[in-house]
Amino acid sequence: MNRFMNVLKKGNQVYVEAMYPTCFKIYKDRQFLMATDQNRIISFEVEDYVKSITILGYYNDLIVREDYFLSDDRELDRDRDFRPGDILVASDNVKKELSGYMGHSALVVNEKEVVEAVGGHPAITKDPIKDFLRKHPIHAQFRPKNKEVGEKVTEFALQYYEKYQENLDQGIKKPIFSFQLSQNLDDLWEFTYCSKLIWLCYHYGAGYTFENDDLWFSPEDLYHNLIDNEAFELVYRHPDLQFLIDT
Incomplete structure (x- = not known):
């Protein structure tokens, strides 16, 4: 499946580049973090305990969702x-x-x-x-x-x-x-x-x-x-x- 976003993590900083949607919302571990409708590239800091980033984007009257996992916790x-x-x-x-x-x-x-x-x-x-x-x-x-x-x-x-x-x-x-x-x-x-x-x-x-x-x-x-x-x-x-x- 093609990605609508590019996501890169360096240390505690996460960079998001929107390939298609220009309006999207970001969640850390299912908790709302921010929304943007202007910037194709944004960055934000994540704490060490954060395991996942979820992005909801709006593209051609569709809602697209992508999940990115920041750790490899096999406990579950x-x-x-x-x-x-x-x-x-x-x-x-x-x-x-x-x-x-x-x-x-x-x-x-x-x-x-x-x-x-x-x-x-x-x-x-x-x-x-x-x-x-x-x-x-x-x-x-x-x-x-x-x-x-x-x-x-x-x-x-x-x-x-x-x-x-x-x-x-x-x-x-x-x-x-x-x-x-x-x-x-x-x-x-x-x-x-x-x-x-x-x-x-x-x-x-x-x-x-x-x-x-x-x-x-x-x-x-x-x-x-x-x-x-x-x-x-x-x-x-x-x-x-x-x-x-x-x-």
């Missing part, structure tokens, strides 16, 4: 294993003020990668699991007890991701990332978002349909579908994970 990876079909659900958010209200979720497709809809463009990405763990430490991991279910879900997810990449290569930006309430949950190609992506992969890939109690299928809905579900095993849950409202 220790004693964890990941299998195809595992679901990761986080109650925290890149915008700290939304944590507990607007979480995130991703689908594990192999021992090292997830397919997810992170927001903005591109709508669907395949990313390292370690990136999810660093961005969303307050999460739970669920695993389908039926191995075949996980394999079918993963097969569909990868085919869906590849078809989306083909669309982009042809200049077709479908689906786009959106929480628009009028969208159909079972529609594949108009809109998507993180937890809808997982709903689609289980629905079409394995014929397993999660229940939905409202207009949109939120990470909170996904979590409560899974937590007492006999078809799934709880592999890991951070002690601070909680959703503050029923969405």
Whole structure:
């Protein structure tokens, strides 16, 4: 995936050069730091404990998000294993003020990668699991007890991701990332978002349909579908994970 930003760290100083967007916001460890709509090149200081920089840029009516990790902390990876079909659900958010209200979720497709809809463009990405763990430490991991279910879900997810990449290569930006309430949950190609992506992969890939109690299928809905579900095993849950409202 092409980068929209160049980011360089020298000592405690971080330099950001915008390749495309001229309007963007910067977060340190999910906490807002600054916004700019004038300078293509800016610099700022980071403390030793800062692990990640997140940049939200605005380009051609799209929101693009890029994450940069400033350390190689493997603590979160220790004693964890990941299998195809595992679901990761986080109650925290890149915008700290939304944590507990607007979480995130991703689908594990192999021992090292997830397919997810992170927001903005591109709508669907395949990313390292370690990136999810660093961005969303307050999460739970669920695993389908039926191995075949996980394999079918993963097969569909990868085919869906590849078809989306083909669309982009042809200049077709479908689906786009959106929480628009009028969208159909079972529609594949108009809109998507993180937890809808997982709903689609289980629905079409394995014929397993999660229940939905409202207009949109939120990470909170996904979590409560899974937590007492006999078809799934709880592999890991951070002690601070909680959703503050029923969405």
